Amino acid sequence: MISLVLRGAPLRVCVGALAVSALTFGAALAQNGPPRPLDVPYVPTPQNVVDTMLKVAGVSRRDFLIDLGCGDGRIPVTAATRFGTRGFGVDLNPVRVKEAKENAAKNKVQRLVDFVQGDLFETDISKATVISMYLLPSVNMKLRPFVLSLKPGTRIVSHDFDMGDWKADKVEKLDYKTVYFWIVPAKVAGTYAVKAGKQSFDLKLEQKFQEVTGTARIGGKDVAIANGKLVGADLSFDLTMPDGKVRKFEGNAWDLGKIGGKGWAARRI
Template sequence: MLRSGLWKWALPGLLFAVLSGAAPALLAEEPRVVSPTVPYVPTPQNVVDRMLAIGKVGAQDYLIDLGSGDGRIVITAARRFGTRGFGVDINPVRITEANENARKAGVTDRVSFQQRDLFEADLSQATVITMYLLPRVNIALRPKLLDLKPGTRLVSHDFDMGDWKPDEAARIPAPDKYGGSGGESDIYLWVVPAKAGGSWRVTLPVSGKPQTYEVSFEQKYQFLGGSARLGERITRIDNARLRGEEISFGFTLDVNGAPLRHEFSGRVQDGRMSGDVRLSGSRVAARVEWNAERGAAPRTP
């Protein structure tokens, strides 16, 4: 069964691309997509409601819908929660409809609609971005989305972001494109991760004595791995998680001659990290503060 109305539009194009040998180019990451990129298929209202719930959209948010159609996502958020924001759509007919719908809903003081290419939109104000586009458009947008403020929520109807796995996903019953029952919609949520990859000098007190560790993170999207070093002792990091600015990770290393478990939680902000670390070992059980700066710790000769 085809879950999405948009797939029905996208499939003939994909089939043509495969048959004509253009598929590798179509499926490759594209820096820019020629407009207009996506046909108009409105998101069913129950899916709009669930998208806003999964994105935890509230009064404090600024929501931008990329390819806003008749404006229903932005207008629903403004009407229900008082959310501010705007929609962009390449099609002037959609912009006229969206402005009319905003007027009828009494939310023109909080929302606006701009006729423009979604790739040209200024997204810097967004705390939430919603999308009902196509896979290749999501992937072309990915670098711009990853550069948004850490913590910005991205909610997509039906299409994922390739190898950038979502933080949450849901499949819900939805009317099909022709208003019939028995369809399904996928909803995906990503939280833009802070940039944590690279080397950090992590400082914390152990039994009252400051210790500086060299922690190296390898980051792919919100996923982290890496290693921690103290003097000549080195170990792998485990249980690393990054959600927006929030980071947590752990490791076990010998400190003062005995294995010591370290469980960090904290935030990555303005190129620094700080938070609490729980220490547990045969001689130590404590919760202390830690902070980190970029750069490698000095090595003992």
């Protein structure tokens, strides 16, 4: 029966395993001193999944990786060992933090990665270029607004659990495991005054996470943009101009409501 369930519903098995672990580990963890019950029990990510997470997120020595609920620190320690990535892990359970520090020392990467005891919801994650997590669907959803407020372009990688209707930019399947990857999109929704060479027009952009649609008021007509794409702060879309030619707009979305690229600039009105 177990193998049938495993074949039919790997995701349910993962959630179930974490939930059962939560109950059985709860009492033990309380004795070991977490200041409050854990939001997620300790279930380490298998090393092949750690490797895939780092690969999918394109982690390099230029990154600063933060693992939320770091367990024995294997994700930051692997990134530091393989790529020289700096970062830290946070865990509510001091036992895990001790193990993670020992793991870093064993791998001689203590100068690159640190581990702190704390609540992931109270941790300053603004320095991250990559966030990794193996939490639970409800915890991912609670975390989502914090993640979406990070700098556009910050990469997020999650073992097994998604973020609801924020579609992943990449999904990698491994046997019974899944790795999800997102890039934090800039906030571009609004109405803009655009200057593009001799053309001036208003552009209304709508946004659902990284998906962008919109309409330009151009040559007295409403023209829908096509192929709207937002990757971090990189925005691109196509627009059919009054001469019937399709023009590609590629640019960057900055804070303060400005978007622009080669040959065009827009400001929010």
